[in-house]
Amino acid sequence: MPAQQLTLFTDSALTLTLGGSLKNITVCYQTYGQINPQQDNIILICHALTGDAEPYFADNSQKGWWQNFMGPGMALDTDKYFFICSNVLGGCKGTTGPMSVNPETGLPYGGDFPQITVQDIVKVQKALLDQLNISHLHAVIGGSFGGMQATQWAISYPDFMDYVVNLCSSLYMSAEAIGFNHVMRQAIVHDPNFNQGNYYQGKYPEQGLATARMLGMLTYRTHTQLTKAFGRAIKQDTNFLGDYFQVESYLTYQGQKFLDRFDANSYLQLTRALDLYDPAIGFANVTEALSRIKAKYTLVAVTNDQLFKLIDLEKSKQLLEKAKVDLSYAEITSDFGHDAFLVDYEFFAPKIRRGLGEMTD
DSSP states (O other): OOOOEEOSSSSOOEEEESEEEOOOOEEEEEEEEEOOTOOOOOOEOOTTTTTOSSSOTOSSSSOOOTTTEEETTTSSETTOOOEEEEOOOOOOOSSSSSSSSSSSTEEEEEGGSOOHHHHHHHHHHHHHHHHHTOOEEEEEETTTTTHHHHHHHHHHHHTSSEEEEEEESSSOOOOOHHHHHHHHHHHHHHTTGGGGGGGSSSSOOHHHHHHHHHHHHHHHHHHHHHHHHHHTBSSSSSTTTTTOBBHHHHHHHHHHHTTTTTTTTHHHHHHHOOOOOOOOTTTSSHHHTTTTSSSSEEEEETTOOOOOOOOHHHHHHHHHHHHTTOEEEEEETTTTGGGGGHHHHHHHHHHHHHHTTSSOO
Protein backbone atom coordinates (compact mmCIF):
# COMPACT_ATOMS: atom_id res chain seq x y z
CA MET A 1 0.00 0.00 0.00
CA PRO A 2 1.41 3.43 -0.91
CA ALA A 3 2.34 5.76 1.91
CA GLN A 4 -0.44 8.08 3.04
CA GLN A 5 -0.47 11.82 3.72
CA LEU A 6 -2.34 14.15 6.03
CA THR A 7 -2.12 17.91 6.52
CA LEU A 8 -1.94 19.03 10.14
CA PHE A 9 -1.84 22.38 11.95
CA THR A 10 -4.32 23.88 9.52
CA ASP A 11 -6.11 26.06 12.09
CA SER A 12 -3.17 27.13 14.22
CA ALA A 13 0.54 26.91 13.51
CA LEU A 14 3.07 24.71 15.26
CA THR A 15 5.25 26.91 17.44
CA LEU A 16 8.82 25.68 17.11
CA THR A 17 11.16 25.16 20.05
CA LEU A 18 13.83 27.54 18.75
CA GLY A 19 11.44 30.16 17.47
CA GLY A 20 9.26 30.59 14.44
CA SER A 21 6.30 28.51 13.40
CA LEU A 22 4.98 26.28 10.64
CA LYS A 23 1.42 25.89 9.44
CA ASN A 24 -0.30 23.38 7.15
CA ILE A 25 2.29 20.69 7.83
CA THR A 26 2.01 17.69 5.53
CA VAL A 27 2.94 14.36 7.11
CA CYS A 28 3.71 11.21 5.15
CA TYR A 29 3.05 7.99 7.06
CA GLN A 30 2.52 4.25 6.65
CA THR A 31 0.72 1.62 8.69
CA TYR A 32 1.03 -2.15 9.00
CA GLY A 33 -1.17 -4.79 10.62
CA GLN A 34 -4.55 -4.36 12.28
CA ILE A 35 -5.66 -2.59 15.46
CA ASN A 36 -7.13 -5.19 17.83
CA PRO A 37 -10.54 -4.73 19.52
CA GLN A 38 -8.87 -3.57 22.75
CA GLN A 39 -6.79 -1.03 20.82
CA ASP A 40 -3.78 -1.94 22.93
CA ASN A 41 -1.43 -3.23 20.22
CA ILE A 42 -0.40 0.01 18.53
CA ILE A 43 3.32 0.73 18.15
CA LEU A 44 4.91 3.90 16.81
CA ILE A 45 8.17 3.39 14.90
CA CYS A 46 10.55 6.37 14.83
CA HIS A 47 13.06 6.25 11.99
CA ALA A 48 16.76 7.09 12.04
CA LEU A 49 18.48 10.04 10.38
CA THR A 50 17.96 9.17 6.71
CA GLY A 51 15.03 6.79 7.10
CA ASP A 52 11.46 7.29 5.96
CA ALA A 53 7.87 6.28 6.64
CA GLU A 54 8.22 2.84 5.04
CA PRO A 55 10.41 0.46 7.07
CA TYR A 56 8.76 -2.61 5.53
CA PHE A 57 7.13 -3.78 2.30
CA ALA A 58 4.82 -6.74 2.88
CA ASP A 59 5.00 -7.84 -0.75
CA ASN A 60 8.81 -7.65 -0.82
CA SER A 61 8.55 -5.44 -3.90
CA GLN A 62 11.15 -3.23 -2.24
CA LYS A 63 13.39 -3.48 0.78
CA GLY A 64 12.40 -1.23 3.62
CA TRP A 65 15.01 -0.07 6.09
CA TRP A 66 13.71 -2.56 8.70
CA GLN A 67 12.62 -5.18 6.18
CA ASN A 68 14.34 -8.08 7.97
CA PHE A 69 12.89 -7.16 11.37
CA MET A 70 9.21 -6.81 10.44
CA GLY A 71 6.56 -9.23 9.22
CA PRO A 72 4.44 -12.12 10.49
CA GLY A 73 6.18 -13.84 13.41
CA MET A 74 9.17 -11.48 13.35
CA ALA A 75 10.39 -9.34 16.26
CA LEU A 76 8.15 -6.57 14.93
CA ASP A 77 5.21 -8.89 14.34
CA THR A 78 2.67 -7.51 11.88
CA ASP A 79 0.22 -10.27 12.85
CA LYS A 80 0.31 -9.16 16.48
CA TYR A 81 0.78 -5.39 16.36
CA PHE A 82 -0.46 -2.39 14.45
CA PHE A 83 2.53 -0.26 13.44
CA ILE A 84 2.61 3.33 12.33
CA CYS A 85 5.67 5.17 11.05
CA SER A 86 5.89 8.71 9.69
CA ASN A 87 8.58 10.66 7.91
CA VAL A 88 9.98 13.27 10.28
CA LEU A 89 9.38 17.01 10.10
CA GLY A 90 12.27 18.53 8.16
CA GLY A 91 12.70 15.37 6.08
CA CYS A 92 12.44 14.92 2.32
CA LYS A 93 10.19 11.89 1.96
CA GLY A 94 6.75 13.47 1.87
CA THR A 95 6.65 15.38 5.16
CA THR A 96 7.06 19.16 5.23
CA GLY A 97 10.72 20.11 5.01
CA PRO A 98 13.12 22.41 3.13
CA MET A 99 11.95 21.06 -0.24
CA SER A 100 8.35 22.07 0.51
CA VAL A 101 6.87 25.26 -0.90
CA ASN A 102 7.04 28.27 1.37
CA PRO A 103 3.55 29.87 1.10
CA GLU A 104 5.07 33.33 1.56
CA THR A 105 7.29 33.05 -1.52
CA GLY A 106 5.79 30.30 -3.68
CA LEU A 107 9.23 28.71 -3.82
CA PRO A 108 10.80 25.89 -1.83
CA TYR A 109 11.87 26.93 1.68
CA GLY A 110 15.46 25.91 0.99
CA GLY A 111 17.80 27.64 3.41
CA ASP A 112 14.89 29.60 4.93
CA PHE A 113 13.36 26.53 6.54
CA PRO A 114 13.41 27.11 10.31
CA GLN A 115 15.67 24.91 12.42
CA ILE A 116 13.65 22.12 13.99
CA THR A 117 14.34 19.97 17.06
CA VAL A 118 13.45 16.47 18.20
CA GLN A 119 10.79 18.08 20.41
CA ASP A 120 9.18 19.60 17.29
CA ILE A 121 9.32 16.28 15.44
CA VAL A 122 7.56 14.53 18.30
CA LYS A 123 4.85 17.21 18.47
CA VAL A 124 4.05 16.59 14.82
CA GLN A 125 3.94 12.82 15.38
CA LYS A 126 1.55 13.35 18.31
CA ALA A 127 -0.67 15.57 16.14
CA LEU A 128 -0.75 12.79 13.53
CA LEU A 129 -1.88 10.22 16.10
CA ASP A 130 -4.52 12.62 17.41
CA GLN A 131 -5.83 13.07 13.88
CA LEU A 132 -5.99 9.27 13.50
CA ASN A 133 -7.88 8.99 16.83
CA ILE A 134 -5.07 7.00 18.45
CA SER A 135 -5.17 7.78 22.15
CA HIS A 136 -2.63 5.31 23.54
CA LEU A 137 0.39 3.34 22.35
CA HIS A 138 1.64 -0.03 23.44
CA ALA A 139 5.16 1.17 22.62
CA VAL A 140 7.38 3.69 20.89
CA ILE A 141 10.50 2.20 19.32
CA GLY A 142 13.41 3.69 17.43
CA GLY A 143 17.11 3.38 16.76
CA SER A 144 19.76 6.11 16.64
CA PHE A 145 17.92 9.39 15.86
CA GLY A 146 14.72 7.37 16.29
CA GLY A 147 15.82 6.43 19.79
CA MET A 148 16.04 10.11 20.69
CA GLN A 149 12.50 10.58 19.42
CA ALA A 150 11.30 7.62 21.47
CA THR A 151 12.90 9.09 24.59
CA GLN A 152 11.29 12.46 23.97
CA TRP A 153 7.91 10.81 23.52
CA ALA A 154 8.21 9.32 27.01
CA ILE A 155 9.09 12.74 28.43
CA SER A 156 6.55 14.84 26.56
CA TYR A 157 3.64 12.40 26.82
CA PRO A 158 4.42 10.11 29.78
CA ASP A 159 0.92 8.58 29.99
CA PHE A 160 0.67 7.84 26.28
CA MET A 161 2.67 4.60 26.06
CA ASP A 162 3.52 1.50 28.10
CA TYR A 163 6.97 0.73 26.66
CA VAL A 164 9.85 2.66 25.12
CA VAL A 165 12.62 0.91 23.19
CA ASN A 166 15.74 2.93 22.43
CA LEU A 167 18.31 1.14 20.28
CA CYS A 168 21.84 2.54 19.98
CA SER A 169 21.15 6.11 21.05
CA SER A 170 22.43 8.12 23.99
CA LEU A 171 20.54 11.01 25.56
CA TYR A 172 23.05 13.48 24.13
CA MET A 173 25.38 13.57 21.15
CA SER A 174 29.04 13.55 22.21
CA ALA A 175 31.52 16.26 21.23
CA GLU A 176 33.12 13.82 18.79
CA ALA A 177 29.78 12.99 17.14
CA ILE A 178 28.90 16.67 16.86
CA GLY A 179 32.32 17.15 15.27
CA PHE A 180 31.59 14.50 12.63
CA ASN A 181 28.27 16.19 11.87
CA HIS A 182 29.98 19.56 11.59
CA VAL A 183 32.47 18.28 9.02
CA MET A 184 29.65 16.70 7.01
CA ARG A 185 27.66 19.93 7.03
CA GLN A 186 30.73 21.94 6.01
CA ALA A 187 31.18 19.67 3.00
CA ILE A 188 27.65 20.58 1.92
CA VAL A 189 27.62 24.32 2.63
CA HIS A 190 30.98 24.81 0.89
CA ASP A 191 29.86 22.99 -2.24
CA PRO A 192 29.89 25.67 -4.99
CA ASN A 193 26.29 24.78 -5.88
CA PHE A 194 24.89 25.15 -2.35
CA ASN A 195 23.77 28.78 -2.81
CA GLN A 196 22.77 29.18 0.86
CA GLY A 197 20.36 26.29 0.47
CA ASN A 198 18.49 27.83 -2.45
CA TYR A 199 19.63 25.42 -5.13
CA TYR A 200 16.35 23.85 -6.25
CA GLN A 201 16.14 25.93 -9.44
CA GLY A 202 19.76 25.22 -10.33
CA LYS A 203 22.46 22.65 -9.76
CA TYR A 204 22.31 20.60 -6.57
CA PRO A 205 25.29 20.42 -4.16
CA GLU A 206 25.84 16.80 -5.09
CA GLN A 207 29.55 16.56 -4.35
CA GLY A 208 29.10 18.05 -0.89
CA LEU A 209 26.23 15.71 0.00
CA ALA A 210 28.07 12.67 -1.37
CA THR A 211 31.17 13.54 0.65
CA ALA A 212 29.07 14.00 3.78
CA ARG A 213 27.53 10.58 3.27
CA MET A 214 30.93 8.96 2.84
CA LEU A 215 32.10 10.32 6.19
CA GLY A 216 28.84 9.30 7.81
CA MET A 217 29.23 5.73 6.54
CA LEU A 218 32.57 5.44 8.33
CA THR A 219 30.89 6.27 11.64
CA TYR A 220 28.21 3.63 11.05
CA ARG A 221 30.65 0.79 10.39
CA THR A 222 33.45 -0.79 12.44
CA HIS A 223 37.13 -1.43 11.86
CA THR A 224 36.43 -5.17 11.95
CA GLN A 225 33.73 -5.04 9.29
CA LEU A 226 35.71 -2.82 6.93
CA THR A 227 38.79 -5.00 7.34
CA LYS A 228 36.83 -8.17 6.58
CA ALA A 229 35.10 -6.62 3.58
CA PHE A 230 37.99 -4.73 1.98
CA GLY A 231 41.27 -4.94 3.85
CA ARG A 232 43.86 -3.17 1.73
CA ALA A 233 42.61 -4.56 -1.58
CA ILE A 234 43.09 -2.28 -4.57
CA LYS A 235 41.13 -1.85 -7.78
CA GLN A 236 42.42 -3.07 -11.12
CA ASP A 237 42.07 0.39 -12.66
CA THR A 238 43.98 2.52 -10.22
CA ASN A 239 43.86 6.26 -9.73
CA PHE A 240 46.09 7.50 -6.93
CA LEU A 241 43.93 10.57 -6.39
CA GLY A 242 40.66 8.67 -6.69
CA ASP A 243 39.34 5.24 -5.80
CA TYR A 244 42.65 3.39 -5.53
CA PHE A 245 41.58 1.07 -2.71
CA GLN A 246 38.41 -1.01 -2.74
CA VAL A 247 37.19 0.69 0.43
CA GLU A 248 37.42 4.04 -1.38
CA SER A 249 35.36 2.69 -4.26
CA TYR A 250 32.75 1.43 -1.78
CA LEU A 251 32.49 4.85 -0.12
CA THR A 252 32.20 6.63 -3.46
CA TYR A 253 29.41 4.27 -4.47
CA GLN A 254 27.56 4.90 -1.20
CA GLY A 255 27.91 8.65 -1.61
CA GLN A 256 26.58 8.62 -5.17
CA LYS A 257 23.71 6.29 -4.32
CA PHE A 258 22.65 8.62 -1.52
CA LEU A 259 22.05 11.44 -4.00
CA ASP A 260 19.07 9.58 -5.44
CA ARG A 261 17.16 9.49 -2.18
CA PHE A 262 18.07 12.43 0.04
CA ASP A 263 18.12 16.21 0.04
CA ALA A 264 21.10 18.22 1.26
CA ASN A 265 19.00 20.76 3.17
CA SER A 266 17.21 18.00 5.04
CA TYR A 267 20.57 16.47 5.88
CA LEU A 268 21.68 19.78 7.36
CA GLN A 269 18.44 20.16 9.32
CA LEU A 270 18.37 16.67 10.78
CA THR A 271 22.04 16.37 11.68
CA ARG A 272 21.75 19.66 13.56
CA ALA A 273 18.58 18.40 15.28
CA LEU A 274 20.66 15.43 16.41
CA ASP A 275 23.33 17.73 17.83
CA LEU A 276 20.78 19.94 19.55
CA TYR A 277 18.83 17.20 21.25
CA ASP A 278 18.62 17.84 24.98
CA PRO A 279 15.90 16.09 27.00
CA ALA A 280 16.18 18.87 29.61
CA ILE A 281 14.77 21.55 27.28
CA GLY A 282 11.79 23.06 29.09
CA PHE A 283 12.77 21.62 32.46
CA ALA A 284 15.04 22.67 35.31
CA ASN A 285 17.48 19.85 34.59
CA VAL A 286 17.74 16.47 32.91
CA THR A 287 16.73 14.56 36.03
CA GLU A 288 13.47 16.46 36.22
CA ALA A 289 12.80 15.70 32.55
CA LEU A 290 13.62 12.00 32.78
CA SER A 291 11.64 11.65 36.01
CA ARG A 292 8.50 12.18 33.94
CA ILE A 293 8.99 8.84 32.18
CA LYS A 294 6.43 6.27 33.28
CA ALA A 295 6.91 3.70 30.53
CA LYS A 296 9.15 0.67 30.90
CA TYR A 297 12.29 1.83 29.14
CA THR A 298 14.70 -0.43 27.24
CA LEU A 299 18.14 0.85 26.24
CA VAL A 300 20.41 -1.29 24.07
CA ALA A 301 24.05 -0.37 23.43
CA VAL A 302 26.48 -1.77 20.87
CA THR A 303 29.86 -1.98 22.60
CA ASN A 304 31.85 -1.16 19.44
CA ASP A 305 29.52 1.53 18.08
CA GLN A 306 31.70 4.20 16.46
CA LEU A 307 29.04 6.94 16.60
CA PHE A 308 27.12 6.50 19.86
CA LYS A 309 30.04 5.26 21.92
CA LEU A 310 29.57 2.84 24.79
CA ILE A 311 30.72 5.43 27.33
CA ASP A 312 27.87 7.72 26.23
CA LEU A 313 25.29 4.96 26.48
CA GLU A 314 26.59 4.11 29.95
CA LYS A 315 26.23 7.76 30.98
CA SER A 316 22.68 7.72 29.65
CA LYS A 317 21.97 4.59 31.68
CA GLN A 318 23.22 6.34 34.81
CA LEU A 319 21.04 9.39 34.17
CA LEU A 320 17.97 7.23 33.63
CA GLU A 321 18.68 5.28 36.80
CA LYS A 322 19.18 8.49 38.77
CA ALA A 323 15.74 9.61 37.59
CA LYS A 324 14.33 6.25 38.79
CA VAL A 325 13.15 5.19 35.35
CA ASP A 326 12.00 1.56 35.10
CA LEU A 327 15.03 0.63 32.99
CA SER A 328 16.21 -2.48 31.20
CA TYR A 329 19.74 -2.10 29.84
CA ALA A 330 21.67 -4.45 27.57
CA GLU A 331 24.95 -4.43 25.66
CA ILE A 332 25.86 -6.41 22.58
CA THR A 333 28.91 -6.56 20.34
CA SER A 334 28.43 -6.66 16.58
CA ASP A 335 30.73 -6.30 13.60
CA PHE A 336 28.08 -4.00 12.12
CA GLY A 337 28.67 -1.34 14.78
CA HIS A 338 26.10 1.44 14.87
CA ASP A 339 24.18 -0.05 11.95
CA ALA A 340 23.66 -3.29 13.88
CA PHE A 341 20.12 -2.29 14.89
CA LEU A 342 19.23 -2.22 11.18
CA VAL A 343 20.78 -5.51 10.11
CA ASP A 344 21.79 -7.75 13.02
CA TYR A 345 18.47 -9.46 13.63
CA GLU A 346 19.87 -12.36 15.66
CA PHE A 347 21.23 -10.01 18.32
CA PHE A 348 18.43 -7.48 18.40
CA ALA A 349 15.31 -9.61 18.03
CA PRO A 350 15.25 -10.85 21.65
CA LYS A 351 16.05 -7.35 22.93
CA ILE A 352 13.14 -5.92 20.97
CA ARG A 353 10.73 -8.65 22.10
CA ARG A 354 11.74 -8.09 25.71
CA GLY A 355 11.42 -4.34 25.27
CA LEU A 356 7.86 -4.80 24.02
CA GLY A 357 6.95 -6.79 27.13
CA GLU A 358 6.90 -10.20 25.43
CA MET A 359 9.73 -11.77 27.42
CA THR A 360 11.02 -11.47 30.95
CA ASP A 361 14.50 -12.07 32.29
